[in-house]
Amino acid sequence: MPDWAGPVAHYMLHEGLTTTLRIAAYAVVGSTVVGVLLGTLLTIRFWPLQALIRLYVEIWRGLPILVTIFLVYFALPTTPVIHHRFGAITGAAIGLILWGSAQVAEATRGAVQSIPSEQHEAASALGFGWIGRHRSVILPQALRRLLPPLVSLLANIIQNTTIASLIGVTELLATGQRSIERLQLTPPGNSHAFAIYAALLAAFFCISFPLTRLAIFLERRLV
Amino acid sequence: MTLVASFDWHFIWEHIPDFWTGLKATLKVAAIGIGGSLAIGIVLGAARAHRIPVLSWVAAIYVEVIRNTPILVQIFFIAGGLTQIPGHPIRLEPFTIAWLSVMIWGGAYNTENFRAGFEAVPWRYREAGLALGFSRVATFLNVTLPIGARIALPSSINTYVSVLKNTSLLTAIGFAELTDTAYSLESQSFKPSEVYFALGATYLLVVWTLSALVRLLERRLTIPEAR
Numbered sequence: 001m002p003d004w005a006g007p008v009a010h011y012m013l014h015e016g017l018t019t020t021l022r023i024a025a026y027a028v029v030g031s032t033v034v035g036v037l038l039g040t041l042l043t044i045r046f047w048p049l050q051a052l053i054r055l056y057v058e059i060w061r062g063l064p065i066l067v068t069i070f071l072v073y074f075a076l077p078t079t080p081v082i083h084h085r086f087g088a089i090t091g092a093a094i095g096l097i098l099w100g101s102a103q104v105a106e107a108t109r110g111a112v113q114s115i116p117s118e119q120h121e122a123a124s125a126l127g128f129g130w131i132g133r134h135r136s137v138i139l140p141q142a143l144r145r146l147l148p149p150l151v152s153l154l155a156n157i158i159q160n161t162t163i164a165s166l167i168g169v170t171e172l173l174a175t176g177q178r179s180i181e182r183l184q185l186t187p188p189g190n191s192h193a194f195a196i197y198a199a200l201l202a203a204f205f206c207i208s209f210p211l212t213r214l215a216i217f218l219e220r221r222l223v
Numbered sequence: 224m225t226l227v228a229s230f231d232w233h234f235i236w237e238h239i240p241d242f243w244t245g246l247k248a249t250l251k252v253a254a255i256g257i258g259g260s261l262a263i264g265i266v267l268g269a270a271r272a273h274r275i276p277v278l279s280w281v282a283a284i285y286v287e288v289i290r291n292t293p294i295l296v297q298i299f300f301i302a303g304g305l306t307q308i309p310g311h312p313i314r315l316e317p318f319t320i321a322w323l324s325v326m327i328w329g330g331a332y333n334t335e336n337f338r339a340g341f342e343a344v345p346w347r348y349r350e351a352g353l354a355l356g357f358s359r360v361a362t363f364l365n366v367t368l369p370i371g372a373r374i375a376l377p378s379s380i381n382t383y384v385s386v387l388k389n390t391s392l393l394t395a396i397g398f399a400e401l402t403d404t405a406y407s408l409e410s411q412s413f414k415p416s417e418v419y420f421a422l423g424a425t426y427l428l429v430v431w432t433l434s435a436l437v438r439l440l441e442r443r444l445t446i447p448e449a450r
Contacts, residue, residue, distance in 0.1 A: 062430040064391035067402060067423055074409065075419035080229070159293035166295075166395055173296055180303070197304035201292045208291035 004192065008179040009199075016175030017203070023089060023171060024158045027096035031157070032150060034097060035104020040134055042109045053105065060102040066163050069095030073167050092164035096157055107149040111142035148219040155211035159204060176200045234414055235421045242425055245404030250429075252400060253387040255322040260329030260386060264379065265372070267330070268337025269363060272371075282334055289331030295392050298324045302396045321390070321398045329386040333379055340375025341367050373446050380437045384430060391426075401425065 042053045060068060073091030077084060086094075115138050123133040165174035176196050184191040267282040269275075289297070302320045305313040315323070344367050352362035391402040399407075405422040409415050 058431070059427065062427050062434075063423055064388040064402070064426060066391045066394065067419070067426055070402070070406070071419045071423055074415040076416075078416045155291070159291075162293040162295040163392070173293070173299070177299070191307055193307035194304045194309070197296065197300040200296050201288070201300060204292045204296060205288060209287065212291060 004183060005195075008183070008192075008196065011179060012172060012175045012199075012203075015170060016172035019089070019169060020158065020161045020171040023093050023096070023161045023164055023169070024154070026089075026093040027100055027157045027161070028150075028154050030093065030097035031100025031104050031153065034101035036108050036139070036146070038101060039105040039108025040112055040139065042105060043112045057102045057105050060098040061106075063099075065095060065099050065160055066166060068098055069163060069167060071095075072098070088164065088167045088169045091167060092161070092169055095163075096160060099160075100153055100157055103153055104146075104150070107146055108142065111145040112138060114145055115141050144222045147222060148215045151211055151215040151218060155208045155215070158207055158211075162204075172203065173200060230420075231414060231417050234412065234417050238408060238421075241404055241408055242401070242421060245399065245401035246425060246429070248399055248404075249387070249390050249401040252318075252321045252325060252390050252393070252398075256325035256329055256386045256390070257383045259322070259326035260333045260382065261379075263326070263330030264333025264337040264375075264382075265368070267334040268341055268375070269367075271334060271338040272341035272367075273363075286331045286334050289328055290335070294324070294328045294389055295395060297328060298392060298396060301327075317396065317398050320396065321393050321400070324393075325386050325389050328389060329382055332382040332385070336375045336378040336382060337371065339378070340373075341371035343374045344371045370446065373444055376441055376444060380434075380441065383437070384433060387430065387433065388426070 038053050038056065042050060044050070063071075069092055072095045073086075073088065077086070112134075119137055119141065120133065123137040128136065161171050162173040164171050165177070168174075170178070176199070180191045180193045180196050183189075267278075267285070270278040270282050271286075273279075298320070301315070301324050302317075305315070348366050348370065349362055352366040353359070357365060390400050393400050394403040394406055397403065402422065405418050409418040412418065
């Protein structure tokens with residue numbers, strides 16, 4: 001390994017990868033919680049509620065994630081609704097959660113509706129209310145069907161955390177770019193951009209490929 | 224109601240021409256990207272489904288690499304990495320980088336869409352074509368392609384919409400498409416809520432219109448026996 005590569009790799013893994021995984025963790029947990037809740041509520045036959053959740057899903061699925069993150073990070077703090085500036089990591093995580101929860105809501109609706117109606121009836125006959133029925137009977141079964149799309153979502157979210165670099169978060173991609181700039185400015189002035197971008201592609205591939213394989217495996221096993 | 228009151232509608236009205244210029248660039252890049260990914264999808268999807276040696280393996284590697292790496296890193300790799308290949312630098316025009324990167328991304332997803340579509344065509348249809356004396360290529364063009372492409376239609380439509388949305392990431396290399404136009408407008412005017420709400424509304428308008436149009440097309444093209 002050439003001597004420039006050691007410090008660069010150290011910086012990218014310690015500073016960059018940690019931040020990438022941190023944002024991804026926030027985004028996956030947030031998307032799952034919000035998405036499962038909205039997806040379950042979407043199965044209630046009450047049209048104003050359905051229309052509202054549909055609108056939410058269509059908006060955040062329709063917008064490019066970059067535009068969502070710009071809206072959250074730049075536009076939202078200047079409106080009287082949320083008169084509060086937050087950090088770039090929070091802004092990126094919220095943007096990813098809006099997008100991810102829309103995906104999860106769609107998947108949850110399908111998973112909940114795939115549970116036979118006998119399960120609902122049996123749970124009601126046992127005296128469960130709506131909340132108890134969904135928490136103890138329906139959602140645990142729906143989770144089996146939800147697991148493969150959630151693993152795919154994790155892979156997608158890790159890839160999409162790179163968009164956070166555009167609002168100044170020093171995640172993996174940004175640390176790579178800073179390394180390129182620094183190498184360019186220090187003698188002999190070779191930026192090694194090709195090697196560093198190739199390494200970034202390889203790093204993301206090593207994280208994402210096992211996850212997409214796992215999603216395919218779970219899909220075959222569980223559904 | 225302070226939100227409505229402080230919102231500068233006049234500013235948006237004044238800058239509609241700017242948004243229109245950006246939107247035209249976005250649509251141009253998206254159209255080339257979508258057309259290219261359609262071609263890549265049919266050719267490589269056919270190679271995958273018919274297990275054509277070498278080409279099928281190359282296509283499989285291409286699909287896995289593109290689908291498992293962030294498109295933003297792919298864009299930077301093409302824009303910044305290829306220019307620094309030791310001894311063999313490749314320099315491309317910004318417009319070329321723009322359509323090439325979204326086309327390569329969409330092509331990978333579309334290869335997978337069309338592979339699944341072609342593989343879903345019942346084997347006996349191809350056998351019938353071959354028995355009627357059609358060559359392998361003619362069987363593909365007259366039997367597998369018309370049926371398989373229709374099976375692949377819903378998933379490939381999602382890919383085309385994603386290609387359009389992904390052009391927003393070209394902001395990162397300073398290509399003046401819709402998002403980049405809004406970004407520069409904001410840095411001159413310091414009106415983030417006006418600029419970005421208008422930007423979001425424009426994207427939703429385009430994406431929802433595109434989705435509605437292709438759903439209409441989808442309904443016309445579905446295989447009659449399927450429903």
